[in-house]
Structures are given as structure tokens and as C-alpha cells.
Amino acid sequence: MNPAVDQLSFNVPEGEIFGLLGPNGAGKSTTLMMLCGLLKISAGAIRVFGLDVDKEGAEIRRQLGVAPQDIALFPNLTARENLVYFCRMYGLKGHVIHEVLHHYLEVFGLLDKANMRVSHFSGGMKRRLNLIAALLHHPRLIVLDEPTTGVDVQSRNMILDYMKKLRMEGVTILYSSHLLEEAEKLCSQFAIIDEGRLIASGTLTEMLAANGGGENLEQLFLHLTGKGIRD
Amino acid sequence: MKVLATIWKEFLLLLRDPGGLALIFIMPLALVIVMALIQNNTFREFQETRIDVLFVDEDRDTLSGHIERSFQASPNLHLITAVSGKPLTKDAARRLVQSGDYQAAVIIPHQATFDLREKTKRAVDELFAYYGLGPATLANNTPAVELEILFDPAIKANYKQALASAVEKMVTGVQAEWLTDAMQERFSGTEPKQKIKIDFSRMIHINQTVASENERAGLVLNAVQHNVPAWSMFAMFFILFPLAGNFIKEREEGSMLRLRLISGSQFPVIAGKFIFYLFVCLLQLVSMISIGLYVMPLIGLSKLVLGTNSLGIALTGLAVAMAATGYGLLIAVYFRTPQQALSFGSISVVILAALGGVWVPAFAMPQIMQNISPYSPLNWGLEAFNDLFLRNASTSVILPDLVKLVCFSLVTLAASVLIHKSRTVS
Numbered sequence: 001m002n003p004a005v006d007q008l009s010f011n012v013p014e015g016e017i018f019g020l021l022g023p024n025g026a027g028k029s030t031t032l033m034m035l036c037g038l039l040k041i042s043a044g045a046i047r048v049f050g051l052d053v054d055k056e057g058a059e060i061r062r063q064l065g066v067a068p069q070d071i072a073l074f075p076n077l078t079a080r081e082n083l084v085y086f087c088r089m090y091g092l093k094g095h096v097i098h099e100v101l102h103h104y105l106e107v108f109g110l111l112d113k114a115n116m117r118v119s120h121f122s123g124g125m126k127r128r129l130n131l132i133a134a135l136l137h138h139p140r141l142i143v144l145d146e147p148t149t150g151v152d153v154q155s156r157n158m159i160l161d162y163m164k165k166l167r168m169e170g171v172t173i174l175y176s177s178h179l180l181e182e183a184e185k186l187c188s189q190f191a192i193i194d195e196g197r198l199i200a201s202g203t204l205t206e207m208l209a210a211n212g213g214g215e216n217l218e219q220l221f222l223h224l225t226g227k228g229i230r231d
Numbered sequence: 232m233k234v235l236a237t238i239w240k241e242f243l244l245l246l247r248d249p250g251g252l253a254l255i256f257i258m259p260l261a262l263v264i265v266m267a268l269i270q271n272n273t274f275r276e277f278q279e280t281r282i283d284v285l286f287v288d289e290d291r292d293t294l295s296g297h298i299e300r301s302f303q304a305s306p307n308l309h310l311i312t313a314v315s316g317k318p319l320t321k322d323a324a325r326r327l328v329q330s331g332d333y334q335a336a337v338i339i340p341h342q343a344t345f346d347l348r349e350k351t352k353r354a355v356d357e358l359f360a361y362y363g364l365g366p367a368t369l370a371n372n373t374p375a376v377e378l379e380i381l382f383d384p385a386i387k388a389n390y391k392q393a394l395a396s397a398v399e400k401m402v403t404g405v406q407a408e409w410l411t412d413a414m415q416e417r418f419s420g421t422e423p424k425q426k427i428k429i430d431f432s433r434m435i436h437i438n439q440t441v442a443s444e445n446e447r448a449g450l451v452l453n454a455v456q457h458n459v460p461a462w463s464m465f466a467m468f469f470i471l472f473p474l475a476g477n478f479i480k481e482r483e484e485g486s487m488l489r490l491r492l493i494s495g496s497q498f499p500v501i502a503g504k505f506i507f508y509l510f511v512c513l514l515q516l517v518s519m520i521s522i523g524l525y526v527m528p529l530i531g532l533s534k535l536v537l538g539t540n541s542l543g544i545a546l547t548g549l550a551v552a553m554a555a556t557g558y559g560l561l562i563a564v565y566f567r568t569p570q571q572a573l574s575f576g577s578i579s580v581v582i583l584a585a586l587g588g589v590w591v592p593a594f595a596m597p598q599i600m601q602n603i604s605p606y607s608p609l610n611w612g613l614e615a616f617n618d619l620f621l622r623n624a625s626t627s628v629i630l631p632d633l634v635k636l637v638c639f640s641l642v643t644l645a646a647s648v649l650i651h652k653s654r655t656v657s
Binding site: 036038061064066068070071072073074075076077081084085086088089090091093117133 | 232233235236237239240243244247248481484485486488489490491492493499500
């Protein structure tokens with residue numbers, strides 16, 4: 001059986017937005033799951049802020065915020081109840097919870113919808129709330145897996161603007177998406193993987209220069225991974 | 232704090248799940264009432280019921296008169312001698328029993344009194360001849376006097392036996408009286424003497440007392456005493472439905488993934504769910520017991536008798552709730568889809584309930600099932616409740632069952648935590 005990822009090695013500079021890109025089945029989700037400690041690494045190592053994922057997973061998770069591709073919320077709870085619960089599970093207490101909630105709900109335009117059940121939210125509202133749930137404990141590293149899938153332009157701009165703001169504050173963001181135009185605007189560095197292997201990495205300029213030019217990220221991506229449909 | 236947060240979250244989720252609430256509280260209450268009503272007659276002893284018995288008197292003499300009077304004096308039998316204004320005949324009685332309209336008919340044949348008297352006299356003559364006090368007689372080989380009792384095939388075996396015994400007892404009483412009369416006549420010869428009356432019924436009295444602590448005579452297992460604790464436990468074990476349903480839904484919807492991504496032990500998540508559903512189980516038990524105390528007497532059923540060991544009841548309730556919640560949690564954690572969990576869970580609870588004596592008391596099961604029954608957690612709980620309710624047992628008596636329930640709970644809880652932990656990192 002072929003490993004899902006093999007000989008994959010890249011560095012994510014601290015304080016940058018790093019794009020992890022690849023076609024379907026390339027190994028992106030596997031890589032992210034290993035990084036989050038949800039999947040055991042059979043060989044090799046992942047280090048986050050100098051800590052070994054395999055041995056110090058709990059400490060890493062304390063500094064890690066994840067917004068999974070699927071909405072990871074309780075649909076029958078209100079937005080506020082969801083966030084209060086996650087705050088408590090993150091170990092936050094008392095007035096801190098109130099302040100954190102107020103801040104993020106306001107920033108992401110959900111303050112007036114805070115007492116509405118998540119099951120009644122639109123796709124964009126769910127996606128924003130899903131992101132808030134990953135930010136509650138002020139993580140140093142944020143993993144975003146398709147954070148703007150199925151959201152309207154306004155919601156997408158709001159999410160991307162806030163990611164840029166977080167980067168200015170020194171937060172590292174690992175971003176995985178199929179939306180290459182969005183990735184090109186947001187990320188400063190990239191890793192393109194296919195069939196579990198790294199095929200290019202660096203800034204867009206560096207990757208374009210190393211792979212025979214091209215005009216943008218999408219052209220480079222198609223040049224490296226081919227035009228054949230993968231699913 | 233994390234445990235409390237999980238308990239509150241579970242409370243909110245259950246509060247917003249009308250189907251789950253109905254399954255936990257409404258359905259079990261309906262179930263226990265329906266089952267108690269259905270099984271009410273099954274649990275009744277012959278002495279507690281009153282059945283209609285057809286009485287065909289072809290004898291019209293002393294024997295049939297004695298039996299008729301005795302039957303009429305019985306609180307458990309309602310004697311019917313005529314139907315639709317017509318005196319009953321043997322054929323009519325047979326048809327009525329065959330058709331299922333009546334459960335039994337007693338037929339006293341023509342000349343039964345005469346035949347029985349003759350047989351009694353002959354027996355006395357034989358006795359006197361044997362001791363040389365009278366002339367030799369012919370052997371008493373005339374056929375026995377045949378009284379007939381017709382039964383509906385659907386009649387309960389204990390009713391059948393009780394009715395046959397009652398007739399036999401009445402005839403024996405009459406025969407003993409006639410035997411005494413015949414002997415007196417032989418001893419007194421032609422001299423007229425006052426007849427000695429011997430009351431055979433006062434010679435022996437069988438005192439039936441329920442063996443229980445604190446002399447709680449008269450309390451026996453009835454439909455309410457059996458069904459309330461039995462179906463309460465059944466309902467408590469069905470806590471796995473909302474528990475496993477919510478757990479797997481959280482896993483499928485992704486909220487469980489977020490909890491897995493949060494640093495620290497998964498124990499607060501499991502413990503919070505366990506404590507919340509434990510509390511729900513206890514609420515179920517309290518509501519079911521309340522039904523037994525306050526509702527069942529209103530619908531013609533007996534009132535649930537709890538006994539005097541309140542501590543024992545509380546501890547048993549807690550132990551059963553722990554076992555039920557632990558089992559539900561294990562099912563929730565182990566199975567990956569709601570279909571698997573709920574199918575396996577419901578069938579396994581039905582099997583454990585059947586083995587445990589929820590449907591049919593364990594003592595009424597075949598021997599092989601009685602040997603298996605003590606391995607069901609529902610049997611441990613039911614035995615403890617029966618000890619408390621019927622036998623007024625002390626806490627030390629039920630302690631072995633409570634220990635088994637708590638151990639079962641701890642094992643299932645530990646297994647749940649281990650399985651959940653192993654699946655946190657795959």
C-alpha cells in the first residue's frame with residue numbers, strides 16, 4: 001500500500017500565511033490531520049514551534065486553532081452557546097469568555113445573531129462561526145482547511161481580511177484551498193504537493209522562476225500537476 | 232468546569248430534542264402502564280380473582296346442594312346455574328365452555344348423592360366385616376362416582392388446579408361426614424341416639440404468611456410490583472438511544488472533531504455525558520415510581536409498595552442508572568454509525584431484559600434460562616428491587632447486586648474512555 005504522503009518536507013515561516021495546495025487526493029488533508037495530531041505519523045516527524053507532534057501533541061494543540069472544512073459546531077445550540085462551550089473546553093473562564101465572544105461576534109458580524117440556533121444560520125454565517133471557534137483561545141498557529149467554501153463574496157472578504165490582520169499580529173496561518181486566485185492574494189509562501197510528494201515550494205516568484213515561468217499561480221499549478229481530472 | 236460545561240451542553244441539546252424527550256420520559260411511562268394493565272391478570276393469584284363457573288345440577292340432592300352452597304360462599308367463584316333464564320344442561324354448559332364464553336363448568340351427575348352414599352356405606356360395611364363386627368359383604372368394586380369439570384383450553388393452569396382442588400375438597404368433606412354418619416349408625420344399631428357432628432374443617436388450619444422482614448404479610452409479586460421496577464430499568468437502559476444518537480451525530484456533524492482538536496484529556500467530554508445521562512436515568516426512575524404510587528391506583532391497579540429501605544432504593548436506582556449509562560456510552564463510542572449503534576443497542580437491551588426477568592419473572596423461566604439470567608445486569612437490578620419492595624430487605628442483602636451493577640458500570644465506562652481515546656488519534 002502506498003503511503004498517503006511520502007518524502008514530504010517543508011517549512012512554514014512563523015508569522016506568514018502559508019498556502020498548502022494540491023489537487024484532490026494529493027495528501028493535503030492527511031498532512032493537516034497529522035499536524036493536528038489526529039493521525040499517527042508512521043515515519044518522519046512534524047515539529048510545530050519546536051515541539052514534536054507525536055510526543056507533545058497536547059501542548060501543540062494548546063497553540064493551535066483549526067477551522068476544518070466541515071462545519072464543526074452543534075447545530076441545535078445557538079452561536080453563543082456553541083462558543084461559550086468551546087471557550088470552557090479551551091479552559092477560558094468568567095468575564096474573559098464574555099469579552100472574547102463579544103469581540104469575535106462583532107468582528108465577524110454575528111453579534112445580533114448570537115442567540116440564534118446554528119441550524120438556522122446561512123452557509124456564510126456557519127463558516128464565520130466555524131472560524132471564530134478556532135480563534136477563541138488566541139492560537140499562535142491557525143490551520144484553515146477550505147475556509148471560504150460555499151460563502152458569499154462579503155463573507156469571504158471578511159474572513160480573508162481578518163486573516164491578514166492576524167498575520168500582522170504575528171499569527172502563523174496554514175491555509176489549504178482549491179481557490180488558487182484567493183490563495184495567490186492571501187499567501188506569502190506556498191507548498192504544492194501531488195501524490196503525497198512535494199513538487200514545488202517557496203514564494204510565487206520563486207516557484208514561477210524555478211518552473212519555467214508562467215503568469216500566475218493557477219498556470220503554475222496546472223503546469224505542475226497536469227490538466228487531468230483526479231476524482 | 233469542563234465537565235459542568237459538557238453537562239450543560241447536553242442539557243440544552245436534550246431540551247431541544249422533543250423526540251428524545253418523548254423517548255426518555257413519555258414512552259417509558261406509557262410502556263409501564265400498558266404492561267402493568269396487560270399483565271395484571273397474569274400476575275393475579277386464583278384467590279385474587281373471581282371467575283364465572285357454570286354449575287349443572289343433575290343430582291338435585293345433598294351432594295350437589297352442598298357443593299352449590301360452598302361455591303356460592305366462595306368469594307372467588309361466581310356460580311351460574313341458568314343462562315338466558317333457562318336452567319343449565321350438560322350439553323349447554325359444554326357448548327358455552329367450548330365457545331370460550333365461560334372458563335369452566337362443574338357437572339354433578341344424576342344420582343351422585345345416592346351413589347356416593349352407597350359407596351360410603353359399603354366401605355363402612357367392609358370395615359366392620361373385616362373386624363368381625365358384621366356380616367361379610369360383597370367387594371366394593373362399583374365404579375367411582377364421576378363428577379365432571381369442563382375447562383376452557385385457555386384457562387390458566389393455576390385456576391384449573393384451584394377449581395379442581397376446591398371441588399375435591401368439598402366432596403371429601405361431604406364424604407367424611409357421611410362416613411361418620413354411617414359408622415355411628417352401625418355402632419348405635421337400632422337404638423335412636425343423637426347424631427354426633429364432627430367439624431373436620433376445624434381440625435387443621437394452614438396459615439399462609441409471606442416470609443419477609445418486618446412481617447409485611449400479604450405483599451406478593453403483582454403486576455405493579457413487577458412491572459414498575461422491571462420496565463423502569465428497561466427504559467433506563469434505553470438511554471442509549473439519545474446518548475448514542477447524540478454522540479454519533481456529534482461525530483458525524485464534526486463538533487466532536489473540534490473537541491478532539493482541543494488540547495487536554497477527552498475525559499471531561501465523556502464524564503460530562505455520563506453524569507448528565509445518569510441524572511436523566513434517575514429522573515426516569517423517579518417518574519416511573521411516581522406513576523406506580525399515584526397513577527396506577529387510579530386506573531384499577533395496585534399501588535406500588537416501596538418498602539421502608541429508602542437508602543437501599545436510592546442506591547439501587549443509582550447503581551442501575553450507572554450501569555445503563557455506562558452501557559449506552561460504550562455502544563455510542565464503539566459503533567461508527569447510528570444505524571449500527573441503535574440496532575445493536577436496542578436488540579441487546581431487549582435480550583438483556585428478557586434474560587433479566589423483565590418480561591417474565593426469572594423463576595417462571597425454563598431452568599436453562601434461569602441459569603443464564605443471573606448474568607444480565609437487569610436481573611441484578613430487578614433482584615435488588617424485588618428484595619427491597621417485596622422482602623423489605625436491608626441494604627446489606629442487596630449489596631452483592633449493587634456491587635455487580637457498579638462494576639459493570641465502571642468496566643463499560645473505562646472501555647468507553649479507552650475506545651474514545653484510541654480513536655482520537657487514528
